[in-house]
Amino acid sequence: MTPRNMIFVAAASVAAMIGATQVSFAADAAKGKTIFEHKCHVCHRIGPGATNFVGPDLNGLDGRAIASEPGYSYSDADQAKKKTGFVWNAKTFDTYITNPQKDIPGTKMVFPGIPQASQRADLWAYLSSFKADGSKK
Numbered sequence: 001m002t003p004r005n006m007i008f009v010a011a012a013s014v015a016a017m018i019g020a021t022q023v024s025f026a027a028d029a030a031k032g033k034t035i036f037e038h039k040c041h042v043c044h045r046i047g048p049g050a051t052n053f054v055g056p057d058l059n060g061l062d063g064r065a066i067a068s069e070p071g072y073s074y075s076d077a078d079q080a081k082k083k084t085g086f087v088w089n090a091k092t093f094d095t096y097i098t099n100p101q102k103d104i105p106g107t108k109m110v111f112p113g114i115p116q117a118s119q120r121a122d123l124w125a126y127l128s129s130f131k132a133d134g135s136k137k
């Protein structure tokens with residue numbers, strides 16, 4: 001291989017590495033906060049002092065059983081899902097928020113869903129950063 005070819009090969013592999021990082025995305029909690037404020041805050045509260053509103057308070061969601069927020073009156077559909085052992089985590093949240101009515105038919109959450117995977121990941125990065133008492137992890 002000539003020196004010129006070696007430089008080309010090195011440049012090509014750097015380009016491939018950069019390409020790979022562009023394809024994968026890093027979940028961004030700051031972007032998730034903006035999405036929450038635009039799409040969820042009309043019905044949900046999160047953070048210090050959050051209470052149940054139209055929907056349940058979302059503090060401590062990571063690892064929390066569905067339909068388990070004290071004092072909130074859940075639909076029969078969400079209560080039935082609880083009996084299956086359903087717990088909120090990155091995976092279950094991603095499926096749910098893609099299309100809530102499809103994931104849990106009969107849920108009383110009236111929300112069309114978020115089609116973009118990167119937005120769902122950003123949103124989870126934000127939601128999962130809160131402990132049950134509303135403070136940050």
Ligand code: HEC
Pocket residue numbers: 036039040041042043044054055056061065066067068069073074075076077078088097106107108109110111123
């Ligand atoms: C129009 C009001 C409304 C909007 C907008 C809304 N939700 Fe909800 N959400 C609800 C209601 C009502 C429930 C309770 C569902 C039930 O009991 O069937 C709920 C339930 C949930 C639950 C289950 C909580 C638990 O305790 O099991 C999660 C998670 C959730 N919503 C997340 C979100 C996120 C994230 C957004 C924004 C992308 C959002 N919701 C937007 C009304 C809403």
